[in-house]
Amino acid sequence: MEPEELAAKSGILSYDCKVPAGFPSPAMDYMEQRIDLNKEFIQHPLSTFIIESEGYSMINAFIPPRARLIVDRSITPQNGDIVLAILNGEFTVKYLKKNKYKCWLVPANSKFKEIEITADMDMQIWGVVTNIITNVNDIKPCML
Numbered sequence: 001m002e003p004e005e006l007a008a009k010s011g012i013l014s015y016d017c018k019v020p021a022g023f024p025s026p027a028m029d030y031m032e033q034r035i036d037l038n039k040e041f042i043q044h045p046l047s048t049f050i051i052e053s054e055g056y057s058m059i060n061a062f063i064p065p066r067a068r069l070i071v072d073r074s075i076t077p078q079n080g081d082i083v084l085a086i087l088n089g090e091f092t093v094k095y096l097k098k099n100k101y102k103c104w105l106v107p108a109n110s111k112f113k114e115i116e117i118t119a120d121m122d123m124q125i126w127g128v129v130t131n132i133i134t135n136v137n138d139i140k141p142c143m144l
Contacts, residue, residue: 048072050071050133064139067138070130077128078128082129083095083105084128086124087105087117093129096125103116
């Protein structure tokens with residue numbers, strides 16, 4: 001499914017119960033209502049878009065290749081947020097780490113290095129990642 005189709009889809013069935021991650025619950029035999037994924041996951045529709053990830057630098061943040069990232073451009077990035085940035089003309093997704101004096105883009109994979117942002121770099125934050133949509137089959141190779 002293309003990102004545009006995914007963002008436009010609504011009317012998914014919603015179960016009125018929580019799912020325990022450790023032990024199955026017999027209470028999941030009824031459906032409560034349909035939900036609109038746009039209303040559920042997008043707070044600012046005019047400033048939100050979906051973009052597909054690639055690479056493994058954010059795998060430990062549950063962002064495998066082909067994950068769809070919901071990005072909101074209206075949110076002011078905070079220390080620790082996952083951001084979509086343009087670094088020297090190329091998109092990248094990383095954690096934002098900053099203090100009063102410096103700023104870094106930090107991967108969620110120890111095989112990749114932190115990027116300290118310096119004055120000679122061209123860096124702009126395009127938005128904050130608010131949700132991650134992942135096909136579970138895309139995560140399997142990363143867990144084995």
